[in-house]
Amino acid sequence: MKAVQATHYGDPNVLEVVELPDPTPGPGEITIDVTHAAVGLVDLFFREGRFKDRPGMPQPPFVPGLEVAGTVRALGDGVAGFTVGERVVSMSNGGINGYASVFIAQAALVVSLEGYDIDPALAVSVVPNAAMAHIALTRVARLVEGESVLIHGALGGFSSAFPGIAKQLGASRIVGTVRASKLEAAATTKLPYGKIVDSAEFLTALGEERFDVVIDPVGGEVRSRSLEVMRPGGRLIACGNASGDWGHSIETDRLWLGSVAFMGFNAGAYIPAHPDTVRPALEAAVSAVAAGLGRTEVDVLPFSQAVTAHERMTNRSLKGRIALTPGESA
Structure with a gap:
């Protein structure tokens, strides 16, 4: 071969x-x-x-x-x-x-x-990540219908799988953040975001808006600043570190004061421990892509x-x- x-x-x-x-x-x-x-x-x-x-x-x-x-x-x-x-x-x-x-x-x-009439290039690019997004949202974040979701690195390979699955699960509001250089691409994306804002300015751009679930594959200061846009009872899912800031940390007192939770999701660790989650997640992912919720x-x-x-x-x-x-x- x-x-x-x-x-x-x-x-x-x-x-x-x-x-x-x-x-x-x-x-x-x-x-x-x-x-x-x-x-x-x-x-x-x-x-x-x-x-x-x-x-x-x-x-x-x-x-x-x-x-x-x-x-x-x-x-x-x-x-x-x-x-x-x-x-x-x-x-x-x-x-x-x-x-x-x-x-x-x-x-x-x-x-x-x-x-399903799904192009294989799109399928391989979206379905596996969408399945992982489904597991992260349903089993880790425990997303409830009507809740709002903020997704950092909104157009990235993993992040871009989340809006379609969040929409499929009944999220009421889906917002993304990207680097300034990606804003032009964000303006034409077909992914189901309500809006996408500059990650360097997201606190200002979002104003008083607060979120129930935050998806963060970026890490670093983006992770810390996310605390300021989380609703009490909110959950942040740390699912990557594209920033490369491996020394970054969060003050745990801020978690109990804000009544929020930080959780990690690493498919390589989670899936072997919970193999029963894979089949329904893959089927949900294919359904979402077939419905046009993963267009990239x-x-x-x-x-x-x-x-x-x-x-x-x-x-x-x-x-x-x-x-x-x-x-x-x-």
């Missing part, structure tokens, strides 16, 4: 297209002929070696990629409910191996696209341009998502 491999830790140039043996599925597994693999921020973190000293993190050489779309190639023992040739989307169990023309998935992390721009590049894809992710020169395809042309 063709794959994009990180040969070492380092900059995007460590990515190389290689030939590897075709994998075969074990019990409870499905092999997928990949048409599209999503490119995400965590792929960059793994490639750079940010988590190299943590147990279980990928060591070079490895194939990045968390999510794929394609068709079922073969079924392992004990797998039911899927057929060879069926269009599917899958999340990764270990956070890697997606940038390959053949992918092995745990059957529990695969959802069918049959019966997706640029498709061949595996041979994986370096370019990572460079664009690094310098943020994209309006939506990037997906890679094994073919030589997009």
